[in-house]
Amino acid sequence: MSEKKELRKRCIEKMNALPQDYCREADGKIFSAVLGLPEYRNAKTVFCFVGMQAEIQTASLIEEMLRAGKQVAVPRCAGKGVMHAHVIRSLAELRPGTMGILEPSAEAPVLSPEELDLILLPCVSASRSGERLGYGGGFYDRYLPKTKAFRALLIRERLLSDDIPREAHDQPVDAVITEAGIFRRTQSENEGVS
Structure with missing residues (x-):
């Protein structure tokens, strides 16, 4: 098994073992940080993952974001590593799709990558400096080069790792948001939290 696959497996096991009380509290603090971001306040369009199982539960x-009048899009996988940003008006529009992940219907309007202002990404682990370990499908690594949107990674502090292997196709993020704060890629860890 490759180094990345082995790390991914260990990180998913760690994610699944996190106490529910910790996850709820961390998620709430992460959401408050997102809502306080200048990039969020200025965004008209937001592309956000729908948290499943042990992931950050992004439904609230x-x-x-919908109540605030943002145009919200969520991922819909189109096969072969292709993903689109489909606009939703309500969480009720989502149905289980690829790998049981809640997705909008194929008929939902699609935003082009150029139309996005802010992207909120999932991961299984990451470093504070913005190296991301995803689920291995490559959907975001293929999608992100097409957009200039601000990229914020949402992760619980206990899942951070300094040992994320980087490959040429891995896409960096602009900020890592944990319950401890916001770590911008342009800062070194020694400069602290914004």
């Missing part, structure tokens, strides 16, 4: 964040 998505509902808040």
Whole structure:
């Protein structure tokens, strides 16, 4: 097994073992940090993952963004590593799709990557400096080069790692958001939290 696959497996096991109380508290603090981001306040369009199982549960964040009048899009996988940003008006529009992940219907309007202002990404682990370990499908690594949107990675502090292997196709993010704060890629860890 490759170094990345082995690390991914260990990180998913760690994610699944996190106490539910910790996850709920961390998620709430992460959402507050997102809502306080200048990039969020200025965004008209937001592309946000829908948290499943042990992931950060983004449903309440998505509902808040919709209430705030943001145009919210969520991922829909189109096969072969291709993903699109489909606009939703309500979480009720989502149905289990690829790998059981909640997705909008194929008929939902699609935003082009150029139309996005902010992207909120999932991961299984990451470093504070913005190196991301995803689930291995490559969907975001293929999608992100097409957009100039601000990229924020949402992760619980206990899942951070300094040992994320980087490959040429891995796409960096602009900020890593944990319950401890916001770590911008342009800062070194020694400069602290914004």
